[in-house]
Amino acid sequence: MITEDRYRAAIAQKDQAEATIGEYFRQKAANAEKRWQSFLIGNSPFTDADLVYSAGARCHCGAGLAYPKDCMPNHRWDCSDFLKGKAKDTAPLRHEILPFAFYSIISELQKERARNQTTRPQPQ
Ligand SMILES: [Zn+2]
Numbered sequence: 001m002i003t004e005d006r007y008r009a010a011i012a013q014k015d016q017a018e019a020t021i022g023e024y025f026r027q028k029a030a031n032a033e034k035r036w037q038s039f040l041i042g043n044s045p046f047t048d049a050d051l052v053y054s055a056g057a058r059c060h061c062g063a064g065l066a067y068p069k070d071c072m073p074n075h076r077w078d079c080s081d082f083l084k085g086k087a088k089d090t091a092p093l094r095h096e097i098l099p100f101a102f103y104s105i106i107s108e109l110q111k112e113r114a115r116n117q118t119t120r121p122q123p124q
Pocket of ligand 1: 059060061062063079081082087094095096
């Protein structure tokens with residue numbers, strides 16, 4: 001039989017765990033936002049290791065679409081060459097910008113739907 005004391009201790013433990021989990025995601029989101037702002041002011045292009053690629057969707061320049069890992073659900077798909085600072089034409093509007101809210105694009109992380117396809121460049 002579980003005592004009232006054990007039950008209350010379990011609740012306290014659960015509340016503490018939820019606070020830790022919440023803080024973990026807040027910090028992760030804050031770091032992702034800081035990283036994004038740093039990219040936007042031109043200080044630090046992303047690398048392939050920083051990005052999640054689309055399974056098959058590409059920018060009209062030919063590069064795969066991608067987004068930074070840990071970004072928020074209100075983020076967007078961008079041209080990976082643009083994110084990596086490798087786009088020949090750097091005007092953002094020359095490359096795809098597709099908000100998650102309006103476009104359903106299969107990512108390489110959705111293994112089954114992606115059928116193991118990715119637009120991630122192969123290591124040379
Ligand atoms: Zn592009």
